[in-house]
Amino acid sequence: MFSQFTSVLKNIGSRISSESITYSYLDGAVPLEKRMDMVKNFNDGENSIFLISLKAGGTGLNLTSADIVIHFDPWWNPAVEDQATDRAHRIGQENVVEVIKIIAKGTIEEKILQLQEEKKKLISELMGDEFSSGEGFSALSEGEILELFQVQSK
Incomplete structure (x- = not known):
């Protein structure tokens, strides 16, 4: 389970512990060596x-x-969530991985999800099939890439 808020994860951990279920907890304070042990x-x-x-x-x-x-x-940024999801989609994965996003109707989370979809659509429109096939920026000329990053005055 991923969350951007460590306080949320700690609350979830407390609830899980109250049910006598063991779990691992990783945040930025966990040293690299311990992380690898936890993953193993x-x-x-x-x-x-x-x-x-x-x-x-x-x-x-x-x-x-x-x-x-x-x-x-x-x-x-949907790419941050995708990177987290990709932790399970690795070489050696033998399971079908189900991805669940918890979104309550009428909340800021719902608006963030809409923003993510708009960003994905924009990337798709800018890059077309080349981006989804893995060619991405390599399919563009240097001039086209520079044009993407130019700021237009109003």
């Missing part, structure tokens, strides 16, 4: 729940034993 223990099945700070766990983790990824709250 998770992948070996010692804990079935891993609570991870979105920023601390978005890269460098290989969670191939995960079959469910939960995003408790959305980040405005």
Whole structure:
């Protein structure tokens, strides 16, 4: 489970503990060596729940034993969430991975989700099929790339 708020993860951890369920918890304060031990223990099945700070766990983790990824709250940049989800979609993954985003109707989270969709649509429109096929910026000329980043005055 990923959240951008460590306080949320700690509250979830308290609730999980009250049900006598063990879990791992990773935030930015966890040293690299301990992170690797936690990942190994998770992948070996010692804990079935891993609570991870979105920023601390978005890269460098290989969670191939995960079959469910939960995003408790959305980040405005969909790429950050995608990086976190990709921790489970790694070489060696043998499970189908289900991704769940918790969004309450009529909340700021719903608006953030709409912003994410708009960003994805914009990227798709700018880059077209080349971007989704992996060619991305390499399909553009240098002039086209520079033009993308020019600011127009009103």
